[in-house]
Amino acid sequence: MPDSPVWRLALPLPLPRLFDYLPPVGEAASAGDIGSRVRVPFGSRELVGVIAEVGPAGDDTPQLKHALARLDPQPVFHGELLESLRWLARYTHAPLGEVLATALPATLRRGEALADTHAWAWQLTEAGRTARERLRAGKPRRLADRLQDGACDEDTLDDDLGDWRSAARALAKRELAERIAVPVSTRAPAPRPGPTLNAEQQAAVDAILASRDGFAAHLLDGVTGSGKTEVYLHAIADCLARGRQALVLVPEIGLTPQTLARFRARLGVPVHALHSGLGDAERARTWAAFARGEARVVVGTRSAVFLPMPDAGLIVIDEEHDGSFKQLDGIRYHARDFALVRGKTLGIPVVMGSATPSLETLRNAQTGRYTHLRLRERAGDAQPPTVRVCDVRKRPLEAGLSQELLDTIGRALDADGQVLVFKNRRGYAPVLLCHDCGWSAQCQRCDSPMTVHAGGRRLQCHHCGARRPVPNACPDCGGLALQAQGAGTERIEEALAARFPDVPVLRIDRGTTQHRDALEQHLARFGTQRGILVGTQMLAKGHDLPQLTLVAVVGIDEGLFSADFRAPEKLAQLLIQVAGRAGRAERRGEVLLQTHHPGHPLLATLLTGGYSAFAEEELAQREAAGFPPFAHLAMLRAEAKHTEACEGFLRSARAIVHDTGAALDLHGPLPAPMPRRAGYQRAQLLLSSADRRTLHSALDAAMPAIHALPDARKVRWSLDVDPVDL
Ligand code: ADP
Ligand code: ZN
Ligand code: ZN
Numbered sequence: 001m002p003d004s005p006v007w008r009l010a011l012p013l014p015l016p017r018l019f020d021y022l023p024p025v026g027e028a029a030s031a032g033d034i035g036s037r038v039r040v041p042f043g044s045r046e047l048v049g050v051i052a053e054v055g056p057a058g059d060d061t062p063q064l065k066h067a068l069a070r071l072d073p074q075p076v077f078h079g080e081l082l083e084s085l086r087w088l089a090r091y092t093h094a095p096l097g098e099v100l101a102t103a104l105p106a107t108l109r110r111g112e113a114l115a116d117t118h119a120w121a122w123q124l125t126e127a128g129r130t131a132r133e134r135l136r137a138g139k140p141r142r143l144a145d146r147l148q149d150g151a152c153d154e155d156t157l158d159d160d161l162g163d164w165r166s167a168a169r170a171l172a173k174r175e176l177a178e179r180i181a182v183p184v185s186t187r188a189p190a191p192r193p194g195p196t197l198n199a200e201q202q203a204a205v206d207a208i209l210a211s212r213d214g215f216a217a218h219l220l221d222g223v224t225g226s227g228k229t230e231v232y233l234h235a236i237a238d239c240l241a242r243g244r245q246a247l248v249l250v251p252e253i254g255l256t257p258q259t260l261a262r263f264r265a266r267l268g269v270p271v272h273a274l275h276s277g278l279g280d281a282e283r284a285r286t287w288a289a290f291a292r293g294e295a296r297v298v299v300g301t302r303s304a305v306f307l308p309m310p311d312a313g314l315i316v317i318d319e320e321h322d323g324s325f326k327q328l329d330g331i332r333y334h335a336r337d338f339a340l341v342r343g344k345t346l347g348i349p350v351v352m353g354s355a356t357p358s359l360e361t362l363r364n365a366q367t368g369r370y371t372h373l374r375l376r377e378r379a380g381d382a383q384p385p386t387v388r389v390c391d392v393r394k395r396p397l398e399a400g401l402s403q404e405l406l407d408t409i410g411r412a413l414d415a416d417g418q419v420l421v422f423k424n425r426r427g428y429a430p431v432l433l434c435h436d437c438g439w440s441a442q443c444q445r446c447d448s449p450m451t452v453h454a455g456g457r458r459l460q461c462h463h464c465g466a467r468r469p470v471p472n473a474c475p476d477c478g479g480l481a482l483q484a485q486g487a488g489t490e491r492i493e494e495a496l497a498a499r500f501p502d503v504p505v506l507r508i509d510r511g512t513t514q515h516r517d518a519l520e521q522h523l524a525r526f527g528t529q530r531g532i533l534v535g536t537q538m539l540a541k542g543h544d545l546p547q548l549t550l551v552a553v554v555g556i557d558e559g560l561f562s563a564d565f566r567a568p569e570k571l572a573q574l575l576i577q578v579a580g581r582a583g584r585a586e587r588r589g590e591v592l593l594q595t596h597h598p599g600h601p602l603l604a605t606l607l608t609g610g611y612s613a614f615a616e617e618e619l620a621q622r623e624a625a626g627f628p629p630f631a632h633l634a635m636l637r638a639e640a641k642h643t644e645a646c647e648g649f650l651r652s653a654r655a656i657v658h659d660t661g662a663a664l665d666l667h668g669p670l671p672a673p674m675p676r677r678a679g680y681q682r683a684q685l686l687l688s689s690a691d692r693r694t695l696h697s698a699l700d701a702a703m704p705a706i707h708a709l710p711d712a713r714k715v716r717w718s719l720d721v722d723p724v725d726l
Pocket of ligand 1: 195196197198201222223224225226227228229230231379380
């Protein structure tokens with residue numbers, strides 16, 4: 001049948017091309033099929049692909065196979081989303097099939113049908129309504145009282161009652177309550193008004209609303225606690241009032257039950273969460289509900305940027321500088337940047353909020369591509385914290401803590417405050433060293449020392465996860481003088497517990513807090529009593545800690561001298577974010593930075609001029625050095641068992657890029673910052689250009705040939721456009 005059109009499918013394969021298939025026997029292909037999923041035979045497997053094009057068959061028509069089944073009555077991808085995803089495939093130079101697969105929830109990727117979108121709610125039975133008043137006080141009674149005025153969905157019960165499920169089971173067993181399916185859109189608490197906006201907040205809201213009829217990018221630049229979230233809430237409320245949907249992207253650790261409860265309480269519509277902690281079915285349900293326009297507001301992490309938005313009105317990106325918006329494997333997209341592309345295609349405003357905007361975003365605000373909305377003051381009565389540097393040169397340290405720092409902690413505790421000791425390194429100690437011969441414990445599979453854990457009994461590699469017991473004697477010289485050097489969170493916790501035995505010391509890091517909910521539970525149990533929290537980045541933001549009066553930051557010195565050109569930016573952001581945790585309520589907070597380099601320019605600038613002064617200096621340095629945002633980068637990475645394979649591939653790739661004749665700077669092949677990880681040798685080739693188009697046209701020209709290199713099959717390789725970790 002040479003005339004009848006065929007499907008050109010985007011399949012989830014690392015091959016930069018489409019694949020022709022005939023429709024299932026007895027069916028015809030038409031342009032309306034584009035964006036639908038189909039199941040096809042591929043070699044000995046079956047794959048789920050998406051129809052990307054419909055057109056006449058190529059020359060090899062006789063060999064074409066039939067697709068097994070069409071999976072969607074209506075395309076899952078269409079309009080703006082399909083257009084934006086095609087752009088993303090071109091921009092990341094990734095196969096369209098892989099991009100589309102990344103954008104789908106797992107159930108749809110596997111070929112399952114679009115999810116049913118009802119939610120679960122509880123209501124009293126007839127018997128339950130009669131019996132309610134006779135129930136004894138307790139959890140079942142509390143639940144019954146809550147249901148007295150009608151059915152209530154499970155998310156709202158979570159927010160209002162916390163632990164209610166056992167009570168629900170108890171009532172159900174006595175046939176006093178029942179679980180019912182409700183359409184997702186009925187789940188709505190009554191909206192509560194927020195505080196009256198201050199002048200700067202009002203000006204920000206006005207600017208956003210004035211731009212609501214088309215694309216606009218707004219940077220909402222405001223210190224922690226300045227009321228950015230209030231601005232988002234007003235803009236979202238306006239968007240909802242116009243019958244539009246709003247998407248809010250938050251960092252991985254920013255999506256707390258507190259955040260969701262605040263949105264739900266204020267907006268008066270159901271607010272859905274989307275994050276990696278949910279099961280596949282739940283994610284698929286939210287995806288489908290947003291795609292059908294039933295869900296109006298989603299608050300989600302990185303991958304929520306792929307949600308279909310049929311009634312799009314607004315996209316908010318909170319903490320736009322946060323590293324978790326960049327996907328580091330597979331399709332290496334940046335959710336903030338992709339959100340801007342979507343906003344432009346959709347013709348809606350995009351609001352990016354941060355106390356510490358990325359230099360890329362600040363630059364765009366300076367050049368006028370984004371409006372720069374500022375909130376300079378903390379909202380309400382909160383005072384900014386006082387910041388002090390504690391010089392520890394030549395002072396004795398105990399588990400890395402100076403006497404001055406310990407005394408300050410003691411005073412804060414005496415004043416009934418809570419203290420956060422922040423250390424960006426988990427474990428007991430960063431290295432195990434032999435004092436006799438200098439041997440140190442290295443990971444056998446990575447170029448990295450192993451961290452001492454479990455109070456000094458176990459060695460663990462933070463890069464590949466390898467574990468082994470601490471040896472009794474030095475493997476090199478047999479000496480017994482093995483010493484744990486430096487202090488991680490575990491050791492700090494131990495030292496603080498010994499020094500302040502009468503207050504609770506709680507450690508929060510990836511070792512104690514594997515699951516999202518564990519953090520909440522730990523902090524809830526810690527409550528508002530006086531005590532000490534010891535933690536890593538996990539505590540830098542998210543959960544509100546109103547009783548926190550002192551934040552002590554230790555171990556920042558290594559960050560001051562990193563080779564990565566982004567290290568100063570990351571460190572400055574982290575310091576400002578951590579400091580922002582202090583004194584969010586009526587009590588003024590205090591921040592203590594312990595360092596061996598009190599005169600370091602980064603610290604000096606941050607302390608006197610704050611983040612904006614730092615950012616200005618840093619931008620000037622980036623410009624002088626030709627780094628982003630004044631240059632555009634792409635990184636080609638390769639890893640293999642043998643260095644020669646990596647270097648061979650990257651050398652060939654370099655030659656191909658060179659032959660395009662494009663005016664690019666090529667650096668490499670060079671060993672990766674960690675040249676060996678989990679037993680693989682790693683190398684990289686950096687491509688850089690002052691002009692984004694030059695970089696991309698060179699990649700357009702070179703990528704097909706790089707894919708076709710014989711060496712490409714001997715390595716694991718990837719291209720990362722706009723890499724964040726060099
Ligand atoms: P951010 O998102 O910038 O950290 P939030 O919006 O969370 O700031 O506001 C910080 C605190 O100040 C919250 O408790 C919030 O309710 C309160 N707040 C915000 N705006 C105002 C205002 N205009 N008046 C009084 N309190 C406010
Ligand atoms: Zn030794
Ligand atoms: Zn390792």
